[in-house]
Amino acid sequence: MSSLEFQATGEARAAADAHVPQLVDDRVASRLFAKDATLWGPEAEAESSIRLGWVDLFAESRGLIDDITALRDELRTEGVDRVVLAGMGGSSLAPEVITATAGVELIVLDSTDPDMVAAALADRLESSVLVVSSKSGSTVETDSQRRVFEKAFADAGLDAARRIVIVTDPGSPMDKMSREAGYRAVFNANPEVGGRYSALTAFGLVPSGLAGVDIAGLLADAEEAAEFLREDDADNIGLALGAALGGTAPLRDKIVFVDEGSGIVGFADWIEQLIAESTGKLGTGVLPVVVEPGAPELEGADDLLVVRLVNGEDDTTAGDASNEVRVSGSLGSQMLLWEVATVVAGRLLGINPFDQPDVEAAKVAARGLLDEQPEPVPAQVVDGAVELRGTEGLLDGVSTLEEGLRRLLGELGTEDYLSVQAYLDRIGAAPLASLRQRLAATAGRPVTFGWGPRFLHSTGQFHKGGPRVGVYLQITGANDTDVEIPERPFTFGQLISAQSAGDATVLADLGRPVLRLHLADRSAGLEQLEAALAGLAGQ
Structure with missing residues (x-):
């Protein structure tokens, strides 16, 4: 247990102070580890009763x-x-x-x-x-x-x-x-x-x-942490972290994660899928926003809470008004900590943290496209190597990629976020992720970045089940070659195309703005995107 450390300041501290005493009185920690399926209300009981083996x-x-x-x-x-x-x-x-x-x-x-x-x-x-x-x-x-x-x-x-x-x-x-x-x-x-x-x-x-x-x-580290996390105690870090995530008032529903030397590689990405898929439903939830050190989101806004993943030797303490959390610990202990905190946040948010009712929507849409194999929807705008398609009215009067991006950013309200979704080779196209920070600097709102189709199994739940505050930028690309799938009537190229189109359709049906960029030539298209981003930054 000694490897876990937690600090909270500002409204995160206030949320912990406000909710932890009641969580202790309600014996939430001990009931959780006793697999009490009633912790999240009657409607969640059936699902919870078969999801507490962890x-x-x-x-x-x-x-x-x-x-x-x-x-x-x-x-x-x-x-x-x-x-x-x-x-x-x-x-x-x-x-x-x-x-x-x-x-x-x-x-x-x-x-x-x-x-x-x-x-x-x-x-x-x-x-x-x-x-x-x-x-x-x-x-x-x-x-x-x-x-x-x-x-x-x-x-x-x-x-x-x-x-x-x-x-x-x-x-x-x-x-x-x-x-x-x-x-x-x-x-x-x-x-x-x-x-x-x-x-x-x-x-x-x-x-x-x-x-x-x-x-x-x-496993040993996680088991050690469990000894403390199961206690109905005011010093229980799992309860405090859960309260900070789901109990601020008004709710700070964008949780900005930055790794500042935690030593756990890619941990924020794992936390992102855990929290987004667990809480983003019934029109509520908290959205993890994974950022880089120095990212614009760290300057804070009324709907943001910052979580800094640090190492145990970091003795920096933020000011009381900074509205942030600092967490450190070994990998095994933190995995269990964040699972506990997520289900505690779910209780405070009034949702079932174990189901994912909206994930299936994109799967159904993709299967329908694979079965029907319809002709591609014509591009509304073609700018060099980039084809633009958008939800109704989004591209009216637009003739260039830069104009299309500017139009999409114009859809962002004061509580909105921009989700960038790249259906590309996440290894070969890894540098593309850098556009997240650049778009955030231009947009002035939180920006998430996800590789398709893997995000469909995590943050995809929040996009469709959470608050209707998302604005979406989808990037796809033509392949020089395709890969056949044995005993299946579709290829990998057709599969990823159906997945991207299916998800865009579901988001559009929810009334959200979606701009789809298809790189007819990946190399040339990425160069154009780079130039368009530079143009936006210089506006």
Whole structure:
């Protein structure tokens, strides 16, 4: 427990002071760890009763360690030391953070972009093992990735079944299919843990352990933290953090995360999906905004709360009026802390933190487009290598990319945020993420950045279920090559196109402004986008 530290100032401190005494009186912490499903009200009880397995999974998870370690050693003896993970949402974000923090390689394939899929297939296939993580096995991204890797292994003369490891719920369609197919190993996770709370289950531990992480240490840190987080005590950090996130009055519903030397690589991205998908529903919720040190959002606004992720040696204390939180601790302890804080915030917000009622909408729209294969919607504006499409009226009178961007930014109100959604290869196009900070400086409002389609399994819930204050910029790009999906009537290129178009349709149907930029030539289009951003900054 000593590794966890928490400070709060301004309205964050006031929220903790206001709510923690009642949370203690209501025995929220002890009831949570006793798996009391009534904590979030009658309407949430049915779902909550089958989603609290994460509070006491330590013994169960420790039982996986020997099998994971033995499999890792077997694979390395056979010269197989490159681990590729096919997973989405919490199933991929947690292992990505765990392995990056430990400094070991894990190839996270959480995209349907043909370039990213092709790159994963082309690199050291002969020494690769594929871990497929899916609770049900029906997730279209992971199913497609499994199919293309299985074929690639076979085409290379390798025993495909010996190169595939499955993580899924017991009794799921994937569980049955995988055992019948004779895959190398099938690990079952606790079915009473939702994907975004699954970091310390088989979903987080199997790929991380196979990649070489000390997963026993990770679990030990979390178990130590649990001893304090379960106490009905005024000094319970989980209660205080949850109150700061969900209990400010009026609610500061944009939570700005900045990593200032925490030592946990990419942790804010994991927290982002946990909080956004857990709280963004019924027209309420808090939106995580992951920013860089020095980002414009850190200057603060009436609807912003700043969370600084720091290391335990940081003794800086912000002024009392700064409205911010500072958190430090080991990875395992913080994963449990943020899970506890998120469900506490859910109680204060009056929502069920375990469902995701609006995620399915984009999936349904994408499936419809895949089934129908309609002709592409004509571009409303073409500026060089960039095609522009927008919601009704957005592009009236617009003739250039810069004008289109300026028009979209003009839709931002005093409580709005801009969401940038890039359906591109997040490895090859990584520099594109830098436009987040530049747009924030120009817009004067919080800007989030997400790689599609992975954000659909996390922040996508908030975009559709949270407050109607989002303005959306979608970026897609043409591919020089495409990748076929075995035994499926669509390619990866068609899949990602349907996913982007489907989500844009759902957002538009909710009455939100959406500007879609399609880079007919990726290189030239990115250069144009760079020039347009420079023009906006100089306006």
